[in-house]
Amino acid sequence: xxxxxxxxxxxxxxxxxxxxxxLTVISVILGILIGSLMNAAFVYIALKLGFSLGGSTVAAIxxxxxxxxxxxxxxxxxxxxxxxxxxxxxxxSAGVVFTLPALFLMGADFSPWSAMLxxxxxxxxxxxxxxxxxxxxxxxxxxxxxxxxxxxxxxxxPGAGAQQxxxxxxxxxxxxxxxxxxxxTGISEIDIGGILSIPSYFPIILGIxxxxxxxxMLAGGGGLPFVAGGVLAWWVISPLVSQLGxxxxxxxxxxxxxxxxxxxxxxxxxYQAMLRPLGIGTLIGGAIAGVIASLPALKGALKSLSNxxxxxxSGSSDxxxxxxxxxxxxxxxxxxFSAAVIASSQMSILECALIAVVGFLWLIxxxxxxxxxxxxxxxxxxxxxxxxxxxxxxxxxxxxxxVAVILGVAVCVGIGQCADxxxxxxAGHLIxxxxxxxxxxxxxxxxxxxxxxxxxxxxxxxxxxxxxxxGAASGLSAPQGDALQGILKGLAxxxxxxxxxxxxxxxxxSLGVFPxxxxxxxxxxxxxxxxxxxxxxxxxxxxxxxxxxxxxxxWMGSNVVPFAAGMIxxxxxxxxxxxxxxxxxxxx
Amino acid sequence: xxxxHLKLMAGLMVAIGVGVCATFGAQLTPxxxxxxxxxxxxxxxxxxQSTDRSVEIPSERVSAWWSMSAIPFCGGLLxxxxxxxxxxxxxxxxxxxxxxxxxxxxxxLQEGLELIINELTxxxxxxxxxxxxxxxxxxxxxxxxxxxxxxEPLVDQRDRFRLQMGIxxxxxxxxxxxxxxxxxxxxxxxxxxxxxxxxxxxxxLARSSFEQALQSQTSHT
Numbered sequence: 001x002x003x004x005x006x007x008x009x010x011x012x013x014x015x016x017x018x019x020x021x022x023l024t025v026i027s028v029i030l031g032i033l034i035g036s037l038m039n040a041a042f043v044y045i046a047l048k049l050g051f052s053l054g055g056s057t058v059a060a061i062x063x064x065x066x067x068x069x070x071x072x073x074x075x076x077x078x079x080x081x082x083x084x085x086x087x088x089x090x091x092x093s094a095g096v097v098f099t100l101p102a103l104f105l106m107g108a109d110f111s112p113w114s115a116m117l118x119x120x121x122x123x124x125x126x127x128x129x130x131x132x133x134x135x136x137x138x139x140x141x142x143x144x145x146x147x148x149x150x151x152x153x154x155x156x157x158p159g160a161g162a163q164q165x166x167x168x169x170x171x172x173x174x175x176x177x178x179x180x181x182x183x184x185t186g187i188s189e190i191d192i193g194g195i196l197s198i199p200s201y202f203p204i205i206l207g208i209x210x211x212x213x214x215x216x217m218l219a220g221g222g223g224l225p226f227v228a229g230g231v232l233a234w235w236v237i238s239p240l241v242s243q244l245g246x247x248x249x250x251x252x253x254x255x256x257x258x259x260x261x262x263x264x265x266x267x268x269x270x271y272q273a274m275l276r277p278l279g280i281g282t283l284i285g286g287a288i289a290g291v292i293a294s295l296p297a298l299k300g301a302l303k304s305l306s307n308x309x310x311x312x313x314s315g316s317s318d319x320x321x322x323x324x325x326x327x328x329x330x331x332x333x334x335x336x337f338s339a340a341v342i343a344s345s346q347m348s349i350l351e352c353a354l355i356a357v358v359g360f361l362w363l364i365x366x367x368x369x370x371x372x373x374x375x376x377x378x379x380x381x382x383x384x385x386x387x388x389x390x391x392x393x394x395x396x397x398x399x400x401x402x403v404a405v406i407l408g409v410a411v412c413v414g415i416g417q418c419a420d421x422x423x424x425x426x427a428g429h430l431i432x433x434x435x436x437x438x439x440x441x442x443x444x445x446x447x448x449x450x451x452x453x454x455x456x457x458x459x460x461x462x463x464x465x466x467x468x469x470x471g472a473a474s475g476l477s478a479p480q481g482d483a484l485q486g487i488l489k490g491l492a493x494x495x496x497x498x499x500x501x502x503x504x505x506x507x508x509x510s511l512g513v514f515p516x517x518x519x520x521x522x523x524x525x526x527x528x529x530x531x532x533x534x535x536x537x538x539x540x541x542x543x544x545x546x547x548x549x550x551x552x553x554x555w556m557g558s559n560v561v562p563f564a565a566g567m568i569x570x571x572x573x574x575x576x577x578x579x580x581x582x583x584x585x586x587x588x
Numbered sequence: 589x590x591x592x593h594l595k596l597m598a599g600l601m602v603a604i605g606v607g608v609c610a611t612f613g614a615q616l617t618p619x620x621x622x623x624x625x626x627x628x629x630x631x632x633x634x635x636x637q638s639t640d641r642s643v644e645i646p647s648e649r650v651s652a653w654w655s656m657s658a659i660p661f662c663g664g665l666l667x668x669x670x671x672x673x674x675x676x677x678x679x680x681x682x683x684x685x686x687x688x689x690x691x692x693x694x695x696x697l698q699e700g701l702e703l704i705i706n707e708l709t710x711x712x713x714x715x716x717x718x719x720x721x722x723x724x725x726x727x728x729x730x731x732x733x734x735x736x737x738x739x740e741p742l743v744d745q746r747d748r749f750r751l752q753m754g755i756x757x758x759x760x761x762x763x764x765x766x767x768x769x770x771x772x773x774x775x776x777x778x779x780x781x782x783x784x785x786x787x788x789x790x791x792x793l794a795r796s797s798f799e800q801a802l803q804s805q806t807s808h809t
Contacts (some may be wrong), residue, residue, distance in 0.1 A: 494643065
């Protein structure tokens, strides 16, 4: 790398006298614009297809191009601020679109303002609660945050040397090629077990995702507990449960024992009714254990925030100070409480306050889970955590669906902000951005995404004959909202897998004693996810471990990191492009 | 028994414990299994006679599960806890052995920090002494070399430092250490952006951070 750099001319252009550009007006405006555009597009995509897309890398690339063209001396960290704001603004799209349509589909009567207040509260709370954990997760535990590393690699590419740029480009091209092939052929995974006629309760399925392989490569040996959890769940527990006869039998289904539909239903029962809720419980228990284990280090983080408050107006501190965070948290809590009051027609003020407190506490715990899981694997169990949040709200509100979903919006948006803020801070750490300015930027502007997401949702969800507001959403299936609606109906009939959550939480808590940080969260995540995701990630992890053994640590840093980052960026951009083409052409 | 055997045994105990706990934790009550069967048959469009999808209320579900699976589940839990305790003990022994063998683990952190500070002092001297502009490429190369050869090896040993120093001392040392590292990253970015003033400032600030880390490290040993 150094050779390429030294081949440049030995002198530099005239020295700029202006301050080093970081939190500038153009980076803020650009961040809001890019974030709002992505937000609107991703709301539409999520309503149509049922999934959302990460926006950090897209924001970094667009910002990179525009800043370079429009600003004479745009800096790397200025683009980081632009990307931080854009991804924060975009983040509200997933939180809003996964929850609110459930109320539309149920034909519930509610005020859009309560949803707006709740989502804004979630935005602020998510950022505020995760900031004190920056030191613990990024500086002490050194969680990888593969997307954060990918964004940092992208931002650093102008100075990283030709060799690293080539590797980034090669990773990008490879992931793009594979993803395009996957899109064109419609093959998204390879069922090796099926080819070898291995029973489906012992799955060997590889997802065709070079982004997952890239995330595994960036995590290296750190991802092994996650892989081990997946192996345990799918290659040990799954066959055992099947052999013990605890799955729906062919007899009970009225089918022949060799009917392939029996295996399919058994697989669905195992995942949906057993491993997934058990995984959610383990995630929660693991997060609680993590909080307990991190208490001494958290004291250090709080000391740092307190120092920041003392540094005060000088602005010299690394962190947003404790006083500012407290004010933001109290204000956001006020918004959440107001949302509960507006949404509820039957609850007393005291009950509204109680439900807002529980929502706030759940957001803290779920935010920790999601940040920890994203930090190691780049995979976020957002929907599971949001689901538990809605379930909690549902029971606390005495079965009030509107209150449950409205406060669920805050939880869902807030959890997303936790993971996004931490990933941005990781990228910031790697390029030397000021955490304080990143935190300030995200806190000050991310809320803009809420009116954009809610507005687009109302705009698209047009009643018959056109107009603005809930009605029959022609062509928009809102799969996530539909799923949430189904779960709410299940809750109404008393169907909540509380036993699995409870048991999982005990397993997660007990794993907190093992001397590997975050083990419970990783094992829980492995149970929560389909095995094809874990196995693909494992491939990347194994490649990384093998390469590190043979080539050494420094080779990994200068070769594998840009290559893997390129794969993550390549697949993210290709996915977005493919979805947009599909929507534009009406193709399936 | 060697430490690696202890670690292996601990890992196996935990894996078996999690396996037992999760297997028995996954068991559904007969009523829930029936409801799941009916639900999945319906969603897969398989006609079955029973349409009863009722389940126990959540609290009853917990107690019904407990009465079926409590004993094996608690056995698994015990294995997890014993295995975790054994793993902790093996880790502590490994650390003690390592310290006895080399006898210089805390010094190596100190040496590393001193090396970084010396390099940054030299770099700052060069930056202050030179005409503005011509040495940013060399500065960038020296920062990359410092990152790769000194900072990263220290970061890789952080778990050992944490065990040796205790969590509070570790936080006191690694807080300013990470701050210094971030400031060096910023100096690198400023080199690429050719902003001489920021490079000079960041190198100076980074040196202060590492000096603070060294001071904390010295006071704790």
